[in-house]
Amino acid sequence: MLIDALQCGEFDRSVFETLSRGGYTCVTPTLGFWEGTLESMDALARWRDMERENADLIRIIRRADDIRACEADGKVGILLGYQNTNLLEDRIRFIELFADMGTRVMQLTYNNQNELGGSCYEDNDSGLSRFGREVVQEMARVGVVVDCSHTGDLTTLHAIEHSPKPIAVTHANASSIFPHKRNRSDAVLKALAETGGVIGCAAYRNITPADACATVRGFAEMVARTVEIAGVDHVGIGTDYSYKNDDNFREWMRKGRWTRTVQYGAGSVRTPGAVAKPDWLPGPENLKDLVPALRGVGFSAEETDKIMGGNWLRLYETVFG
Amino acid sequence: MLIDALQCGEFDRSVFETLSRGGYTCVTPTLGFWEGTLESMDALARWRDMERENADLIRIIRRADDIRACEADGKVGILLGYQNTNLLEDRIRFIELFADMGTRVMQLTYNNQNELGGSCYEDNDSGLSRFGREVVQEMARVGVVVDCSHTGDLTTLHAIEHSPKPIAVTHANASSIFPHKRNRSDAVLKALAETGGVIGCAAYRNITPADACATVRGFAEMVARTVEIAGVDHVGIGTDYSYKNDDNFREWMRKGRWTRTVQYGAGSVRTPGAVAKPDWLPGPENLKDLVPALRGVGFSAEETDKIMGGNWLRLYETVFG
Numbered sequence: 001m002l003i004d005a006l007q008c009g010e011f012d013r014s015v016f017e018t019l020s021r022g023g024y025t026c027v028t029p030t031l032g033f034w035e036g037t038l039e040s041m042d043a044l045a046r047w048r049d050m051e052r053e054n055a056d057l058i059r060i061i062r063r064a065d066d067i068r069a070c071e072a073d074g075k076v077g078i079l080l081g082y083q084n085t086n087l088l089e090d091r092i093r094f095i096e097l098f099a100d101m102g103t104r105v106m107q108l109t110y111n112n113q114n115e116l117g118g119s120c121y122e123d124n125d126s127g128l129s130r131f132g133r134e135v136v137q138e139m140a141r142v143g144v145v146v147d148c149s150h151t152g153d154l155t156t157l158h159a160i161e162h163s164p165k166p167i168a169v170t171h172a173n174a175s176s177i178f179p180h181k182r183n184r185s186d187a188v189l190k191a192l193a194e195t196g197g198v199i200g201c202a203a204y205r206n207i208t209p210a211d212a213c214a215t216v217r218g219f220a221e222m223v224a225r226t227v228e229i230a231g232v233d234h235v236g237i238g239t240d241y242s243y244k245n246d247d248n249f250r251e252w253m254r255k256g257r258w259t260r261t262v263q264y265g266a267g268s269v270r271t272p273g274a275v276a277k278p279d280w281l282p283g284p285e286n287l288k289d290l291v292p293a294l295r296g297v298g299f300s301a302e303e304t305d306k307i308m309g310g311n312w313l314r315l316y317e318t319v320f321g
Numbered sequence: 322m323l324i325d326a327l328q329c330g331e332f333d334r335s336v337f338e339t340l341s342r343g344g345y346t347c348v349t350p351t352l353g354f355w356e357g358t359l360e361s362m363d364a365l366a367r368w369r370d371m372e373r374e375n376a377d378l379i380r381i382i383r384r385a386d387d388i389r390a391c392e393a394d395g396k397v398g399i400l401l402g403y404q405n406t407n408l409l410e411d412r413i414r415f416i417e418l419f420a421d422m423g424t425r426v427m428q429l430t431y432n433n434q435n436e437l438g439g440s441c442y443e444d445n446d447s448g449l450s451r452f453g454r455e456v457v458q459e460m461a462r463v464g465v466v467v468d469c470s471h472t473g474d475l476t477t478l479h480a481i482e483h484s485p486k487p488i489a490v491t492h493a494n495a496s497s498i499f500p501h502k503r504n505r506s507d508a509v510l511k512a513l514a515e516t517g518g519v520i521g522c523a524a525y526r527n528i529t530p531a532d533a534c535a536t537v538r539g540f541a542e543m544v545a546r547t548v549e550i551a552g553v554d555h556v557g558i559g560t561d562y563s564y565k566n567d568d569n570f571r572e573w574m575r576k577g578r579w580t581r582t583v584q585y586g587a588g589s590v591r592t593p594g595a596v597a598k599p600d601w602l603p604g605p606e607n608l609k610d611l612v613p614a615l616r617g618v619g620f621s622a623e624e625t626d627k628i629m630g631g632n633w634l635r636l637y638e639t640v641f642g
Binding site for chain 2: 037038041042044045046048049089091093094096097101102
């Protein structure tokens with residue numbers, strides 16, 4: 001069982017072949033950042049085409065059982081998710097419709113404040129709005145994972161409080177380990193864990209300690225420190241691995257259509273562009289090297305299974321129902 | 322078994338109570354005429370709400386088995402359909418997504434020519450366009466009924482020719498019985514029947530003979546003449562019954578957003594406004610009076626069952642798969 005709760009960039013057959021070689025059971029690609037309803041449906045439609053064209057390699061995941069099927073037959077499960085809620089165009093009722101079309105994960109906010117709540121990059125995190133509260137309730141009702149990876153700490157705490165089901169931080173690290181706006185506080189991680197949620201440790205250089213990028217043992221040690229905060233049942237992997245992350249793609253992620261100014265996203269004026277992949281993760285197929293590394297820092301086989309995918313599967317089972 | 326393949330106007334609990342009293346097994350309401358993707362999804366979402374709020378009375382039909390369930394427990398089946406394809410916003414891939422959201426019927430064109438083909442009201446019926454050919458193939462693949470009730474005769478013939486599955490004219494009459502642009506030629510009805518399709522006889526005064534509006538026996542006689550053209554396995558009912566058909570609603574149906582001029586739709590300069598319901602069909606609950614009337618004009622019990630719903634059920638089973 002190997003589940004990566006967040007990747008992004010362009011997927012194609014060569015990526016699926018790599019994920020298959022890498023032993024992935026399930027991965028969540030990013031279907032959108034800023035797109036409205038129609039463009040978000042276009043993205044869903046492209047994944048339908050890709051599934052038909054690569055039916056020997058992938059399976060779109062509609063329920064948790066489909067992940068078990070992937071474990072059994074070796075296909076790579078694709079759990080469809082968006083990193084924003086612009087796709088709703090302010091309609092509570094579209095959550096159910098997007099779920100029907102196969103959407104299983106929605107991040108409440110991307111890099112900007114929206115109708116639901118505050119982003120980690122805003123000066124003031126508003127917390128969850130009235131609409132935001134309704135959205136997390138509705139997502140729980142219809143079985144869509146609430147993701148708060150780019151959401152501000154206060155909004156994340158509110159989402160944990162208002163969601164009737166456990167929520168996710170699919171791709172971030174602990175800010176007590178690596179201080180960065182994109183990482184979540186210990187208070188958030190503890191509240192997340194207390195309600196059955198899961199954080200996916202990220203392997204994205206801008207938000208991950210140098211040691212955890214240098215060696216897989218370093219990453220395993222960061223995972224162990226995260227487990228000390230949240231507990232071994234509440235930590236998984238969400239690499240934030242990106243395919244074909246070129247200038248245009250990065251520009252779209254960071255600027256969408258909302259600004260004419262330079263935006264660095266998780267980068268900075270000193271690291272404005274592409275950052276190198278972690279040294280131990282040049283390709284996604286290297287993620288499986290984390291298994292022996294986790295054993296090497298003291299996790300049992302059972303604990304390692306939880307971190308590598310079991311915790312995500314439990315969350316998905318709980319949320320999808 | 323009582324199936325009405327087309328009604329329109331506003332549905333609410335009082336309508337559902339009437340349909341329930343009237344013994345309806347399944348009815349297709351009209352979710353849209355001119356609306357694009359978002360508004361069409363709003364309409365779907367409203368039906369989800371209505372189903373939850375009236376779960377004791379109605380069931381949204383997703384597969385033909387659901388109609389059998391309605392027959393068993395007495396709920397009114399709601400088969401979701403649109404009278405146009407504007408909801409696709411030119412995307413072949415949205416057919417599959419709308420089907421996932423519960424759409425089971427789409428009319429290729431409403432009163433105007435569109436990207437798919439020609440309407441019955443255009444001076445020249447283009448026939449089915451290249452996009453139109455792809456749409457009927459895709460609708461067959463994903464299990465959506467192709468409806469050609471307002472579609473021109475040539476475009477209808479092309480749709481019959483290019484569809485791998487039988488198609489429907491859900492609400493029209495034979496133009497050889499009542500000459501009107503909205504009614505279909507004998508050539509169309511024969512081609513429809515040869516490929517397993519069904520025509521739903523309409524009870525809308527603008528397109529229905531006076532005799533068939535005056536008495537239920539007159540309507541049964543019109544059905545019998547239609548059966549002489551298309552055969553007893555290919556004729557059903559599609560009343561075109563409208564609820565709360567006020568001036569604003571009629572204006573929207575006829576003019577959408579495409580014109581500043583007066584439009585009469587199926588009416589005329591002599592009958593520009595609302596027309597009276599057929600004398601024998603003041604309310605939808607009277608439709609069941611057609612059963613004895615069909616027996617009275619010579620149909621057997623088995624034939625009457627086919628006309629009152631069995632033929633539609635067979636078509637739905639074939640199309641939904």
